[in-house]
Amino acid sequence: MATKKEQISRRTQEERRAEAEEALIRSALELISTNGVARTSLAEIGQRAGYSRGLASHYFGSKDSLINQLISHARRKYLQRIRGQRAGTGAEALVMGADEYVKEHYDPNPATPALIVMWGATLPQGANNTEAIAQADESARRIIRKTIAQGQRDGSISKDVDAEGFSVAYLGMLRGIAAQALISPELMKPRKIRAELKRFIGAALSGSAPGC
Amino acid sequence: MATKKEQISRRTQEERRAEAEEALIRSALELISTNGVARTSLAEIGQRAGYSRGLASHYFGSKDSLINQLISHARRKYLQRIRGQRAGTGAEALVMGADEYVKEHYDPNPATPALIVMWGATLPQGANNTEAIAQADESARRIIRKTIAQGQRDGSISKDVDAEGFSVAYLGMLRGIAAQALISPELMKPRKIRAELKRFIGAALSGSAPGC
Amino acid sequence: MATKKEQISRRTQEERRAEAEEALIRSALELISTNGVARTSLAEIGQRAGYSRGLASHYFGSKDSLINQLISHARRKYLQRIRGQRAGTGAEALVMGADEYVKEHYDPNPATPALIVMWGATLPQGANNTEAIAQADESARRIIRKTIAQGQRDGSISKDVDAEGFSVAYLGMLRGIAAQALISPELMKPRKIRAELKRFIGAALSGSAPGC
Amino acid sequence: MATKKEQISRRTQEERRAEAEEALIRSALELISTNGVARTSLAEIGQRAGYSRGLASHYFGSKDSLINQLISHARRKYLQRIRGQRAGTGAEALVMGADEYVKEHYDPNPATPALIVMWGATLPQGANNTEAIAQADESARRIIRKTIAQGQRDGSISKDVDAEGFSVAYLGMLRGIAAQALISPELMKPRKIRAELKRFIGAALSGSAPGC
DNA sequence: GATGAATGAGGATTCATTCAT
DNA sequence: CATGAATGAATCCTCATTCAT
Numbered sequence: 001m002a003t004k005k006e007q008i009s010r011r012t013q014e015e016r017r018a019e020a021e022e023a024l025i026r027s028a029l030e031l032i033s034t035n036g037v038a039r040t041s042l043a044e045i046g047q048r049a050g051y052s053r054g055l056a057s058h059y060f061g062s063k064d065s066l067i068n069q070l071i072s073h074a075r076r077k078y079l080q081r082i083r084g085q086r087a088g089t090g091a092e093a094l095v096m097g098a099d100e101y102v103k104e105h106y107d108p109n110p111a112t113p114a115l116i117v118m119w120g121a122t123l124p125q126g127a128n129n130t131e132a133i134a135q136a137d138e139s140a141r142r143i144i145r146k147t148i149a150q151g152q153r154d155g156s157i158s159k160d161v162d163a164e165g166f167s168v169a170y171l172g173m174l175r176g177i178a179a180q181a182l183i184s185p186e187l188m189k190p191r192k193i194r195a196e197l198k199r200f201i202g203a204a205l206s207g208s209a210p211g212c
Numbered sequence: 213m214a215t216k217k218e219q220i221s222r223r224t225q226e227e228r229r230a231e232a233e234e235a236l237i238r239s240a241l242e243l244i245s246t247n248g249v250a251r252t253s254l255a256e257i258g259q260r261a262g263y264s265r266g267l268a269s270h271y272f273g274s275k276d277s278l279i280n281q282l283i284s285h286a287r288r289k290y291l292q293r294i295r296g297q298r299a300g301t302g303a304e305a306l307v308m309g310a311d312e313y314v315k316e317h318y319d320p321n322p323a324t325p326a327l328i329v330m331w332g333a334t335l336p337q338g339a340n341n342t343e344a345i346a347q348a349d350e351s352a353r354r355i356i357r358k359t360i361a362q363g364q365r366d367g368s369i370s371k372d373v374d375a376e377g378f379s380v381a382y383l384g385m386l387r388g389i390a391a392q393a394l395i396s397p398e399l400m401k402p403r404k405i406r407a408e409l410k411r412f413i414g415a416a417l418s419g420s421a422p423g424c
Numbered sequence: 425m426a427t428k429k430e431q432i433s434r435r436t437q438e439e440r441r442a443e444a445e446e447a448l449i450r451s452a453l454e455l456i457s458t459n460g461v462a463r464t465s466l467a468e469i470g471q472r473a474g475y476s477r478g479l480a481s482h483y484f485g486s487k488d489s490l491i492n493q494l495i496s497h498a499r500r501k502y503l504q505r506i507r508g509q510r511a512g513t514g515a516e517a518l519v520m521g522a523d524e525y526v527k528e529h530y531d532p533n534p535a536t537p538a539l540i541v542m543w544g545a546t547l548p549q550g551a552n553n554t555e556a557i558a559q560a561d562e563s564a565r566r567i568i569r570k571t572i573a574q575g576q577r578d579g580s581i582s583k584d585v586d587a588e589g590f591s592v593a594y595l596g597m598l599r600g601i602a603a604q605a606l607i608s609p610e611l612m613k614p615r616k617i618r619a620e621l622k623r624f625i626g627a628a629l630s631g632s633a634p635g636c
Numbered sequence: 637m638a639t640k641k642e643q644i645s646r647r648t649q650e651e652r653r654a655e656a657e658e659a660l661i662r663s664a665l666e667l668i669s670t671n672g673v674a675r676t677s678l679a680e681i682g683q684r685a686g687y688s689r690g691l692a693s694h695y696f697g698s699k700d701s702l703i704n705q706l707i708s709h710a711r712r713k714y715l716q717r718i719r720g721q722r723a724g725t726g727a728e729a730l731v732m733g734a735d736e737y738v739k740e741h742y743d744p745n746p747a748t749p750a751l752i753v754m755w756g757a758t759l760p761q762g763a764n765n766t767e768a769i770a771q772a773d774e775s776a777r778r779i780i781r782k783t784i785a786q787g788q789r790d791g792s793i794s795k796d797v798d799a800e801g802f803s804v805a806y807l808g809m810l811r812g813i814a815a816q817a818l819i820s821p822e823l824m825k826p827r828k829i830r831a832e833l834k835r836f837i838g839a840a841l842s843g844s845a846p847g848c
Numbered sequence: 849g850a851t852g853a854a855t856g857a858g859g860a861t862t863c864a865t866t867c868a869t
Numbered sequence: 870c871a872t873g874a875a876t877g878a879a880t881c882c883t884c885a886t887t888c889a890t
Contacts, residue, residue, distance in 0.1 A: 679859070
């Protein structure tokens with residue numbers, strides 16, 4: 001049985017560690033979103049976080065491992081957010097979800113652009129973190145497919161919609177819009193994009209158009 | 213004025229140069245699509261092309277400059293292809309264009325994935341080749357906007373469509389689908405995706421859905 | 425003056441310390457014999473022993489100091505063994521000693537190979553632990569010289585043998601055989617080697633050959 | 637067909653390269669023999685050779701590869717020397733060979749001690765260059781075995797000698813003596829050692845002692 | 849006493865770039 | 870024109886060591 005002192009001390013050590021880890025992750029996300037994965041050095045991450053050059057290596061073992069953790073971290077945060085939102089019909093969920101997604105990219109939160117940047121860095125076949133990103137993508141598509149099934153049950157989504165194909169197109173669209181927002185922020189007018197995006201998705205969900 | 217002999221000789225030199233340059237570009241695209249921009253070295257490009265380690269440097273001056281030329285090169289090829297296709301109504305052009313785009317990503321041609329990879333590497337704000345990619349994107353969006361205008365004139369596209377927002381969503385979707393195809397090729401079923409994509413875009417172009 | 429209770433407690437502390445130290449030494453010897461001195465980290469030693477990363481540092485002060493202690497430890501163990509064996513004539517002692525030495529290198533005991541490994545790491549002039557190894561070597565040679573003197577007194581060893589030269593050759597042979605057993609264990613056939621080694625040393629001790 | 641100019645130029649380039657490579661190898665051997673493998677950095681090798689920090693990496697690809705080349709280099713040089721000496725009976729060859737070997741370790745040539753140092757660094761099971769050293773050792777033992785067979789044919793070596801066991805003992809002895817010379821140069825008196833070594837080997841080769 | 853958090857030096861490796869041939 | 874020799878900056882990674890708890 002640990003004495004109180006030991007408990008406190010251990011607690012504090014753990015806290016210190018958690019604090020440092022959080023600072024490192026935050027710093028990594030910021031640097032990655034501005035400089036990219038390849039140009040972000042572990043040393044820089046440590047120093048921007050207010051620690052030493054070696055700490056990020058020491059904690060995460062390797063740069064690859066750090067990136068993987070950042071991806072998981074971002075996915076976890078994303079799922080948390082999603083869960084809070086679930087409301088209304090399937091169609092509403094998808095339309096509003098897209099809207100929220102785009103809206104976020106005008107936030108000061110560095111996690112969102114950083115995820116897109118890591119996603120972009122993972123495109124080459126031989127990339128190191130393909131696995132983690134592939135899982136994150138598939139997990140997102142799975143949620144989309146489920147929401148479509150739900151919408152088709154509640155009547156808000158047309159039976160013409162193919163869940164599998166749609167999930168790829170929908171996810172692709174969100175990522176692709178976010179990417180353009182990173183590349184040419186000055187050209188991306190949030191209002192117009194968000195309005196058109198909602199119309200776009202709404203139309204696609206309500207059935208094979210030419211028929212009506 | 214050069215003598216005929218000199219002209220011939222010069223011509224042959226120019227041809228050789230063009231040949232070598234093409235080989236280098238091809239080799240660069242292949243390497244980039246498998247290894248990514250950061251992990252592709254100029255020396256490797258030269259050697260894979262069957263030339264010396266120094267040639268890529270010699271011709272392109274710097275790595276940044278090479279990447280920029282690759283982007284321009286890809287854009288030029290893309291425009292050539294587009295121009296050949298333009299036929300039918302505006303709506304048809306957009307639907308078929310998307311279909312073609314996706315189809316290409318199942319080709320053995322390395323230029324297509326390489327462009328996506330370079331695009332992915334350019335997402336961070338401080339990336340080197342943002343300018344070239346931004347121009348390529350904007351140029352693509354301009355074509356999309358024009359096609360929408362045409363379609364709205366010829367009646368194949370609803371007036372509800374906002375050309376500016378649509379161009380971002382549409383281009384984003386194509387890029388995002390291509391990216392997913394790079395990340396998880398085994399999950400991307402071309403038939404389903406292409407069919408749903410056509411439906412998706414068709415629906416979006418034919419008007420604000422809920423109304424009908 | 426400590427109370428009885430304190431004494432017991434202190435005793436237990438001391439025992440614990442000794443236990444931990446032994447575990448650390450054992451773990452260090454194992455790691456060194458497989459990974460070498462340079463690639464064995466203090467943290468790994470602690471963790472393999474079932475303790476913390478910092479304990480080896482804490483107990484031994486520095487890596488150099490640990491290595492020195494390991495060398496002394498091995499030497500002490502070796503001397504203990506030697507003392508138990510001393511029996512028969514000087515010649516017998518040397519022949520049997522060599523045989524025992526070689527035999528040990530087929531044991532599962534990690535201390536024997538670890539000593540050879542540390543010895544190998546100490547060969548460069550500027551090595552850290554030259555002093556400790558040099559003392560161990562010289563101490564071994566001293567014993568050999570004494571045994572020769574004894575053998576020359578008891579008549580089992582020829583007067584032609586030069587104790588100083590012989591001690592170097594004999595010790596070198598043992599170390600060199602052990603080293604080969606580490607490098608190519610599959611090629612070292614213990615029976616042949618031990619038989620020939622006994623013959624070899626026996627012949628050398630019994631006098632300047634060509635004369636007889 | 638190359639022009640004369642090209643030939644000259646290419647020649648000179650090759651010469652430059654060979655010169656640099658030789659300087660690097662020389663510098664590496666010197667540094668390794670004084671500081672050991674682990675403490676010799678590629679940067680230091682390059683700079684001591686009068687070149688840049690990066691050159692050794694650039695040429696040899698990796699430290700492991702450099703060490704392997706140094707071992708091969710040393711083995712090649714050794715074989716050259718051996719071939720020049722072969723003369724006399726088998727027994728003479730072995731006695732004189734040992735003498736030469738020991739004598740060399742009092743030379744200013746850094747290759748000899750460096751090989752012993754690399755050999756020592758290779759003793760741990762998981763060492764990187766075990767393969768190269770194992771081959772060098774086995775190649776040396778093969779020569780020894782052949783010489784014994786020759787000596788047994790020409791009558792200079794007793795039939796009692798077991799070639800396999802002897803080759804291990806003999807090579808071990810040479811390496812072990814050389815190692816002691818590195819560890820305690822001040823204690824190694826060349827004359828005594830060489831004289832005793834010759835007697836030692838001579839006795840061992842002339843037959844199982846006690847019989848005579 | 850024991851743990852493990854944090855540091856920072858040291859070194860291997862990669863590679864764009866420059867330059868002599 | 871083309872080659873490849875040589876440079877040196879950049880960065881990952883390992884680890885002994887120090888120190889707070």
